[in-house]
Amino acid sequence: MPTTKYIFVTGGVTSSLGKGIISASLAKLLQSRGYRVTIQKLDPYINVDPGTLNPYEHGECYVTEDGAETDLDLGHYERFLNVYTSQSNNVTTGRIYQDVINKERHGDYLGKTVQIIPHITDEIKRRVKLLGTKHRYDFVITEIGGTVGDIESLPYIEALRQFKWEMSGNVLTIHLTLVPYLAATGELKTKPTQHSVKTLLEAGVQPDIIVLRTEHPLTTDVRKKVALFCNVTKEAVIESRNVSTIYEVPLRMQKEKLDETVLQKLGMQIGERPALTPWKQFLKKHYEPKHEVLIGIIGKYVELKDAYKSINESFVHAGAYNNVRVKLKHIQSDNLCEETISEKLKALNGILVAPGFGNRGIEGKVLAVKYARENNIPFLGICLGMQCAVIEFARNVLELEDANSTEMELNCKNPVIDLMAEQKMITDMGGSMRLGGYPCRIVKDSKAHDAYRKNRVVERHRHRYEFNEKYKSLYEKAGMKATGINPDTNLVEIVEIPNHKWFVGVQFHPEYKSTVLNPHPLFIKFVKASLS
Ligand code: GLN
Numbered sequence: 001m002p003t004t005k006y007i008f009v010t011g012g013v014t015s016s017l018g019k020g021i022i023s024a025s026l027a028k029l030l031q032s033r034g035y036r037v038t039i040q041k042l043d044p045y046i047n048v049d050p051g052t053l054n055p056y057e058h059g060e061c062y063v064t065e066d067g068a069e070t071d072l073d074l075g076h077y078e079r080f081l082n083v084y085t086s087q088s089n090n091v092t093t094g095r096i097y098q099d100v101i102n103k104e105r106h107g108d109y110l111g112k113t114v115q116i117i118p119h120i121t122d123e124i125k126r127r128v129k130l131l132g133t134k135h136r137y138d139f140v141i142t143e144i145g146g147t148v149g150d151i152e153s154l155p156y157i158e159a160l161r162q163f164k165w166e167m168s169g170n171v172l173t174i175h176l177t178l179v180p181y182l183a184a185t186g187e188l189k190t191k192p193t194q195h196s197v198k199t200l201l202e203a204g205v206q207p208d209i210i211v212l213r214t215e216h217p218l219t220t221d222v223r224k225k226v227a228l229f230c231n232v233t234k235e236a237v238i239e240s241r242n243v244s245t246i247y248e249v250p251l252r253m254q255k256e257k258l259d260e261t262v263l264q265k266l267g268m269q270i271g272e273r274p275a276l277t278p279w280k281q282f283l284k285k286h287y288e289p290k291h292e293v294l295i296g297i298i299g300k301y302v303e304l305k306d307a308y309k310s311i312n313e314s315f316v317h318a319g320a321y322n323n324v325r326v327k328l329k330h331i332q333s334d335n336l337c338e339e340t341i342s343e344k345l346k347a348l349n350g351i352l353v354a355p356g357f358g359n360r361g362i363e364g365k366v367l368a369v370k371y372a373r374e375n376n377i378p379f380l381g382i383c384l385g386m387q388c389a390v391i392e393f394a395r396n397v398l399e400l401e402d403a404n405s406t407e408m409e410l411n412c413k414n415p416v417i418d419l420m421a422e423q424k425m426i427t428d429m430g431g432s433m434r435l436g437g438y439p440c441r442i443v444k445d446s447k448a449h450d451a452y453r454k455n456r457v458v459e460r461h462r463h464r465y466e467f468n469e470k471y472k473s474l475y476e477k478a479g480m481k482a483t484g485i486n487p488d489t490n491l492v493e494i495v496e497i498p499n500h501k502w503f504v505g506v507q508f509h510p511e512y513k514s515t516v517l518n519p520h521p522l523f524i525k526f527v528k529a530s531l532s
Helices: 019-032 073-081 093-106 116-134 154-166 191-202 220-230 246-255 258-265 277-287 305-321 341-345 362-374 384-396 447-452 469-478 521-531
Strands: 005-011 037-043 090-092 139-144 171-178 209-214 237-241 291-299 324-332 350-353 379-382 403-405 414-419 434-442 456-463 465-467 481-485 492-496 503-506
Touching (some): 005 116, 019 139, 019 171, 019 258, 093 116, 116 139, 154 171, 191 220, 246 277, 291 305, 291 521, 305 324, 350 521, 362 384, 379 384, 384 403, 384 414, 384 503, 434 492, 447 481, 447 492, 447 521, 469 481, 503 521
Parallel strands (some): 005 171, 171 209, 209 237, 291 324, 350 379, 379 503
């Protein structure tokens, strides 16, 4: 059986250089060569998972098919590779410690003193190795979150040092740093990279490949200098220049021969360079759209685009599919009121009301739904967005003025959105929502069926509240139909208004399943409707 190769990606100089995108791009290139590849993210924070984190802290929380609440980088991995990730693809310090402490309580360490080395580092290595062996991947690319030198990432770097030592020949380290440009002297500076590599060396890790994030092309001199000071070959110095879309990065990395250098350093056959045809076709459509639409995303985290990362990316995929440039306007829902709504929304070709939690901005979202419904503007409501559509319809069409969700008003008279029965006894916040993939039966002759062209789909969830079944017949009579139903529990998963141009609300999150090569059908149809 061929052995799994392990590639670690570390970051230096600053955070946010795009380790996730470099990892996903390398994975894409190796996958296109016929290898089985997966990516894993090690996060140095103490939260067990990012599910309890405010999006302002860490951007969107991404949900996998098996119901893990994970770092948003896993979204990039799925969008690039077109394969599912799982709970084991995202490991946090909190989870590692929780496991080690549980084992200690269970008596598994047989009286030993439990320490960072070897117990925490062993647990880290176990989780990396397990991912490779359990699913027989050819490559596991493990991204270590944070920046080299952080106190928090030390155990991970130490685990990497041990891993490299124990599995010599099968492990490779890529270090991503920044080469700042000094406009005054017109120079790219390599000193921060040198220091960052020294920090890694102090921890006993010699990087095999250095990827340099830069605003300007690297000169031969810069490449030579980095190679000399950081003990790597010249081919192992890779340029990663700023590009207008993350989807360009795999092509840039191919040009820089990142994949070839990886294969060569791991002693593997290089073989033919993959053509990446479907990827290039997607990019061509992305760069040369024939039309343009403006879609408003009504949410409460608008200052932080990462909060709606998967939604933004889904529009890139669906836009290219339809030959459309989708321009997005993020609109703060707290600022919407009856007087200004039409001014703020009138230029939009489509309106998306975003997912979310809690009361803030909710009335603005309900107003945006009303505007879309009354003015026949294509509308997509996701999770809380769908719940707002249900509330709006109750208040303004069913004339149940006091309709609300019990999330917003515990004792409201008409709880058209209510806590799911199985949620009523839950008090813990972490990992306790309805999470991950659930089946949904699609009703024929509906907008949803027209999009999916299937009678049954599986979509990912992350919520506690649901459409209140008691009101269903009232809605159906008044013109809002339930067109997606969970076949096991009868929960309403999709609502739509048949006599509207395109008005669909979904209790699940379609954005988690949209990829470059498989744009999500609902986003495709929503963009198409916004175009007409
Ligand atoms: N807060 C709502 C719920 O828990 C919606 C969640 C969401 O939009 N992801 O049901």
